[in-house]
Amino acid sequence: MEFLSPAVEQLLEADWLWEKQDNPEFSSQAGAYDMTWSATQALQDVSPAGYQRRAQHSQEMIEQIDMLLRTHTLSKEETLYVNMLRLSHVELIQAIEKCPFYLIPVNTMYNGGLCYSFLESIEWMRFEVDSDFEVLLTRLQAFPNQVNQYIEAMREGMRRGFTASKPIVADMEGILQKHIDGETFGELEDPLSKLKERAHLAHLLPQFEEGIRNAKAAFTRALEFFKTEYTPTLRDVPGCVSLPNGAEIYAMCLKFHTGTDLTADQVHEIGLREVAKIESRYNNDVLVPLGFGPDDFVKFVEKVRSDPAFYVDTDDKLLNVYVSECQKIREIMPLYFAEQPRSPMDIVKSKGGPCAYYLAGTDDGKRPGRFYVNVTNLTGKPTYERVALSLHEGIPGHHHQLSLAMENATIPKVFRYIEDRRYEIGPCRRPLFTSYAEGWALYCEYLGEEMGMYQTPYDLFGRLSMDMMRAVRLVVDTGLHSKGWSIEQAVDYMMQKTGMHRHEVTKEIVRYATWPGQACAYKIGQLELLRMRKKAEDSLGAKFDLKKFHSVVLMSGALPMNILEDLVDAYIAQNA
Numbered sequence: 001m002e003f004l005s006p007a008v009e010q011l012l013e014a015d016w017l018w019e020k021q022d023n024p025e026f027s028s029q030a031g032a033y034d035m036t037w038s039a040t041q042a043l044q045d046v047s048p049a050g051y052q053r054r055a056q057h058s059q060e061m062i063e064q065i066d067m068l069l070r071t072h073t074l075s076k077e078e079t080l081y082v083n084m085l086r087l088s089h090v091e092l093i094q095a096i097e098k099c100p101f102y103l104i105p106v107n108t109m110y111n112g113g114l115c116y117s118f119l120e121s122i123e124w125m126r127f128e129v130d131s132d133f134e135v136l137l138t139r140l141q142a143f144p145n146q147v148n149q150y151i152e153a154m155r156e157g158m159r160r161g162f163t164a165s166k167p168i169v170a171d172m173e174g175i176l177q178k179h180i181d182g183e184t185f186g187e188l189e190d191p192l193s194k195l196k197e198r199a200h201l202a203h204l205l206p207q208f209e210e211g212i213r214n215a216k217a218a219f220t221r222a223l224e225f226f227k228t229e230y231t232p233t234l235r236d237v238p239g240c241v242s243l244p245n246g247a248e249i250y251a252m253c254l255k256f257h258t259g260t261d262l263t264a265d266q267v268h269e270i271g272l273r274e275v276a277k278i279e280s281r282y283n284n285d286v287l288v289p290l291g292f293g294p295d296d297f298v299k300f301v302e303k304v305r306s307d308p309a310f311y312v313d314t315d316d317k318l319l320n321v322y323v324s325e326c327q328k329i330r331e332i333m334p335l336y337f338a339e340q341p342r343s344p345m346d347i348v349k350s351k352g353g354p355c356a357y358y359l360a361g362t363d364d365g366k367r368p369g370r371f372y373v374n375v376t377n378l379t380g381k382p383t384y385e386r387v388a389l390s391l392h393e394g395i396p397g398h399h400h401q402l403s404l405a406m407e408n409a410t411i412p413k414v415f416r417y418i419e420d421r422r423y424e425i426g427p428c429r430r431p432l433f434t435s436y437a438e439g440w441a442l443y444c445e446y447l448g449e450e451m452g453m454y455q456t457p458y459d460l461f462g463r464l465s466m467d468m469m470r471a472v473r474l475v476v477d478t479g480l481h482s483k484g485w486s487i488e489q490a491v492d493y494m495m496q497k498t499g500m501h502r503h504e505v506t507k508e509i510v511r512y513a514t515w516p517g518q519a520c521a522y523k524i525g526q527l528e529l530l531r532m533r534k535k536a537e538d539s540l541g542a543k544f545d546l547k548k549f550h551s552v553v554l555m556s557g558a559l560p561m562n563i564l565e566d567l568v569d570a571y572i573a574q575n576a
Contacts, residue, residue: 003410007068008078015061015085016414019430022054023419024139028124030417031362042135042142043118046105047149048156051428055096058089065089080556080563081412087560088431091256095427098245099252102425103157104164105150106226107514108171113424114150114179114222118143119187120421123359126366127191130201136191137204140211144218151225158233161244165235167487168514172226179219185212238513239481250481253517256427257434258524259561264482267520271474274523275497278468286461301499304458310382315349315375321383322347322356322373325390332451337396338547339555341403344368345394349375356389358398360420363406369399380501384462391448392466396550397441405557415557423515433558434518439525440553442470446526465498469508470526472497473519477512487513528561529553532568539572548575 004012020027023044044050065086068074074082096102107113118139125132157163178184192208195201235242240250250264258267283294292300304310312318326347333340343361350357350372361369371394374381391397405416418437419430445463454460472494479485479493490509495502512519532553537544552571553564 003075003077004412005072005074005078007072008074008082009412011064011068012081012085012412012414016412018057019414022057025118025121025124025421026417026419028121029360029419029421031364031367042138043146045149046102046146047152048103050149051096051100051102055093058092061089062086062093077410081415084431084560084563085414091427092430095252095256095429099249099427100157100160100162102428103153103160103162105153105424106164106172106230107168107424108175109168109424109511109514114147114176114219118146119184122187122191124367125191127194130198133191133195133198133201133204137207137211140188140208140215143211144214147215147218147222151222154225154230158230163230163233163235165238165242165513167238168510169226169234170510173223176219176223176226180216180223182212182216184219185215188212237484238487239484240516241481241484247482250516253426253481254520257432257517257521259433259435259521260524260528262524264478267474267524268478268482270527271471271478271523274471274527275468275475278464278471279497281464282461282468286457286464289457298499300461304384304461305382305499310384310458311379312381312383313378315378318375318378318381318383319347319349319373321386322371322390322394325386326371326394329390329395329451329453333395333400336447336451336546336550337400337554338551339404341400341407343399343403343407345371345399345403347371347373347394349373351376355381355385356393358393358402360398360402360406369403371399380504382462384458385466386462387448387453387459388445388463388466391444391453392441396447397444398437400444401437401440401554401558404554408555408557411557418558423518426516426518431558431560433560434521435525435528435561436558436564437525438522439527439529439561442467442522442526443529446530468498469494469500470519470523473512474523476509477517477519480509480513481516525561528565532565536568536572540575543575545575 020030020032024042025044045053065082068082105113121139122136125136127133127136154163188208192205195204195208240246240253243249247264254264254267255261262270279297282297287294287296287300290300312321326345343363343365345361346368348370351374353372353374355374357372359370359372361367371390393399402418405411408416418432420432422429423432445466448454448463449460454463476485476490476494480487480490487506487509490512491502491505494500494505494509498505500508533549536549548571549568552567556564556567559567
């Protein structure tokens with residue numbers, strides 16, 4: 001990177017190399033296919049000792065950064081990234097000490113927490129060369145030890161009074177039993193079928209079979225531990241309020257995810273205001289134009305949810321709905337954005353997880369960005385959500401933002417790639433910049449109105465219903481973690497305001513209980529971006545250029561919101 005001095009570049013590169021070696025699963029996500037690992041390094045060390053080593057590395061990095069700041073004069077760009085790196089290490093040390101969610105690695109999100117990290121790394125691997133299969137085998141062989149590390153972490157959590165709550169592990173025994181029965185290892189079918197095509201690697205197959213048996217035995221140990229030791233220590237109250245120093249812990253989670261110093265009470269009040277604002281738009285822009293009264297929200301929701309016109313009957317038809325929508329958006333993108341990413345985006349089927357989600361590609365183009373559409377339960381996938389979801393997950397949302405950052409060689413690698421996984425450990429990890437990433441995607445749902453993408457009141461209802469869900473999150477997340485709400489209280493409030501089915505809402509609420517503060521980042525981030533944009537519009541008047549504003553927001557990669565505002569202020573000053 002030509003704009004960095006050798007001393008700064010060496011510091012940033014050394015930290016990036018340390019992170020890749022410490023976190024092999026993330027290395028695969030980021031596209032570091034050239035790395036190999038020994039059996040003891042194939043998966044991240046998730047034991048308490050592993051987190052103490054990360055804290056020690058962070059302390060060493062802080063000392064090196066402070067020395068650099070004393071002995072070198074840095075450019076503006078260098079100062080930005082060096083200060084970001086220092087802050088990330090300071091906050092990681094604080095979180096490992098005071099907010100140790102790594103001691104609660106068990107939950108019912110995405111196959112139960114314990115194995116998801118290993119399984120998702122399979123999808124990130126290419127399986128094009130022999131070494132890919134050897135790395136996968138090494139990881140499979142290392143997995144039982146990682147399960148032991150998880151158990152060790154939970155025992156430490158028991159000792160410190162830092163354990164899971166009953167609602168977030170309600171299905172845990174059944175999930176672990178499915179792993180033991182072998183359902184989990186269906187993820188290995190595709191790479192194993194490719195392995196069988198390579199006769200010269202046939203000697204690896206018995207080792208894979210043994211590895212799967214050992215992994216199942218590890219799950220058996222985990223199930224026995226969960227039943228006999230862990231279950232009696234579970235908390236009844238789901239939120240942070242029932243943890244030692246719960247208020248301080250939740251404040252750290254909110255700051256980590258929202259990138260602001262907003263208190264739980266302030267976030268709660270913002271949520272209530274946003275809910276009221278969206279309810280007004282429901283009435284004025286959807287219900288009344290369609291002939292419903294202002295108090296007919298429930299009746300309207302029942303009508304559209306049962307109308308077959310808003311559903312398709314095959315997987316391929318649902319996928320094509322999103323392919324078509326993204327093509328419409330792509331055609332008008334140059335009107336709103338000066339930069340377009342090179343990275344392709346595939347729209348593919350998913351059989352699990354949320355209704356839609358995105359997985360970033362790699363900067364070599366060998367793995368495209370993937371916009372996943374959940375094709376299970378087609379009667380629960382209304383097509384009026386297609387526009388908002390396409391804008392959020394695809395373009396100009398996650399795919400556009402993440403691809404531009406990944407392709408931008410002026411961003412140091414330690415910030416160019418964001419580890420999009422392990423939400424359950426909260427702040428005990430490198431920055432997610434959640435409010436930036438999710439706030440941007442939610443801003444793009446808003447931008448869709450200016451782009452003319454919501455062509456009917458039903459399309460607009462799809463956008464507002466998603467916006468309402470994000471506003472409600474501010475209320476229920478703070479309710480759970482700061483005000484002592486029960487799961488039932490949170491479910492009732494969310495059902496009342498969104499019209500979602502109880503089953504869907506319950507899954508959402510359990511997610512918020514599992515990942516404190518994460519769900520607040522969407523709406524807070526969107527509101528921060530809209531506030532910054534309005535400041536630029538008010539300051540510049542006719543000189544305001546929306547495409548230039550978007551470039552300012554996007555072309556430095558994911559950032560803390562206060563640093564992003566500094567860039568926006570600089571844009572205003574340069575163009576006033």
